Amino acid sequence: MNDSAAPTIALIDDDRNILTSLSIALQAEGFVTRVYSDPEAALKALLDNPADIAVCDIKMPRLDGIELLRRLREKTVMPLIFLTSKTDELDEALGLAMGADDYIAKPFSQRLLIARIKAILRRSDMNRLGEPSDEPSREVLVRGRLEMDPARHRVKWDGKDVTLTVTEFLILEALAHRPGVVKSRNQLMDAAYQDDVYVDDRTIDSHIKRLRRKFREVDNNFNAIDTLYGAGYRFSEE
Secondary structure, X not given: OOOOOOOEEEEEOOOHHHHHHHHHHHHHOOOEEEEEOOHXXXXXXXXXXXXXXXXXXOOOOOOOHHHHHHHHHOOOOOOEEEEEOOOOHHHHHHHHHOOOOEEEEOOOOHXXXXXXXXHHHHHHHHHHHOOXXXXXXXXXXXXXXXXXXXXXXXXXXXXEEOOOOXXXXXXXXXXXXXXXXXXXXXXXXXXXXXOOOOOOHHHHHHHHHHHHHHHHOOOOOXXXXXXXXXXXXXXXXX
């Protein structure tokens, strides 16, 4: 991110109404926006001149969001948030596996999207500088083999890095804060989503599945997140 200028947000969607609405909301927050209704034009522009973060629809004609992300990742690590429909779980999983930073299902709260953008920009800036922001520090959370650094958005398991999206981080943090205590889906929704945004049970379950998969990539025997059927989830400190 350019320290001397406001962050630039690239908005990519074939729906011009969404582009206009989001652009106005983001500019009101002090961001600079670049809007693209043509994903091929967006790809060319962002390869030549990456933004600080991109917000991209998955379902678009000629070049969908997944392919656009794949091509971007060949040359840039620019953060990206996907906008998806509620039926795009497979695409969400593929996009996250390819390096998307988060996803938000349509219809969505602009306040939620802005909060996610700010969190990802904060994380990206701190990772680049190797130091915390000016915000009040949050202590590193250590639970057995798990280490979470909220200030830097860093997670380790047995000393190995685990890359999580902002939403996944917030869910895991809520679980790990009180090991052994069962958290209902509603409680996890409250931890990960703000501003009274509605998300259904399937969304939380999908995040838990991805959390387990990511930890099992560094430890095949990872089983620290328990499912209590009918009750919710808990973190088991080993």
